[in-house]
Amino acid sequence: MYRSLLDRGHDEFEENKSRFIGYAAPCQSEDEALSFIEEIKKKHSDARHNCYAYIIGENMGIQRYSDDKEPQGSAGMPILDAMKKEELVNACIVVTRYFGGVLLGKAGLYRAYSRGAQVGIKAAKIVIIxxxxxxxxxxxxxxxxxxxxxxxxxxxxxxxxxxxxxxxxxxxxxxxxxxxxxxxxxxxxxxxxxxxxxxxxxxxxxxxxxxx
The missing domain is CATH 3.30.70.240 (Alpha-Beta Plaits)
Incomplete structure (x- = not known):
């Protein structure tokens, strides 16, 4: 038994003039997760950042994340932490940021990317498998x-x-x-x-x- 996502989902919000869009999707393999990431990057090629995290395997054997040029540990890690908090596996989350001109600081970025992951997860719906x-x-x-x-x-x-x-x-x-x-x-x-x-x-x- 494990927790994952029902389907793809996304939602967005604004934080100090920056637009954040959280995308979440179930993925059965690392290749599927990477394909989803590339799809979102292509869709939002004009965005400043497309940060992501994914966990593959019922035992959470594969865990990867990327800050995509945000300060180290301020973007990919909070996305991964949000997934771990929900005990999600076989899932991938991408949070896209359109920079609004206001610097959020590392703590502000951590909160924003964590929220981006949370709204994506909520939109995709958690299921127990x-x-x-x-x-x-x-x-x-x-x-x-x-x-x-x-x-x-x-x-x-x-x-x-x-x-x-x-x-x-x-x-x-x-x-x-x-x-x-x-x-x-x-x-x-x-x-x-x-x-x-x-x-x-x-x-x-x-x-x-x-x-x-």
Whole structure:
């Protein structure tokens, strides 16, 4: 399980006449992060600075940042710190600055770039990515009422239902809840069901709900 971003997002603000734009994006590799950085640099080639940071790997194994000609430690580091504070991985943030003529000082720059990262993260939305089991179940109609009640009570995510000579449903079960689910399923149905598919998948969740 780890925290990352739902999608790309951006937002901006003004600080002492300088315009700051925070861009955030999910990235699965360092190459993808570098490509995103180049895209933003090209888009804002007329900006004074395009500072960035990215973290790749569930264990935060790859961490890089750039001050892009701002004073050392005043831009890339606060962006990276903002990501670490949110425990984000597999993500990249670029904060673009259009200089407004007023020097902010190192402390002011640190605060501004930190805020730039924060507004970008907020726009992109934080998700929790965790393992689920994707299951297909098939059972008799006589069990449908009881099983439907159990599934709804446990807030199990139902992806699809179909009705043939049997009831066929596809559900997602969090990995840590799988054994308990099968135990309850066996109790409810007296093991009178088939499980034609069981697949372990990584899914994004937002506010406790799966985002496909």
């Amino acid at each position: 965790k393992y689920f089991y994707h299951l297909k179940l098939s059972y008799d109609y006589s069990l449908h009422g009881t099983l439907s009640y159990y599934i709804n009570t446990e807030k199990i995510y139902v992806k699809k239902e179909s009705f043939t000579d049997k009831v066929n449903i596809e559900v997602f079960i969090e990995e840590e809840n799988y054994d308990k689910f099968i135990e309850n399923l066996n109790d409810i149905t007296s093991a009178n069901y088939t499980l034609p598919m069981k697949e372990k998948v990584l899914l994004k969740t937002l506010d406790g709900k799966i985002v496909e």
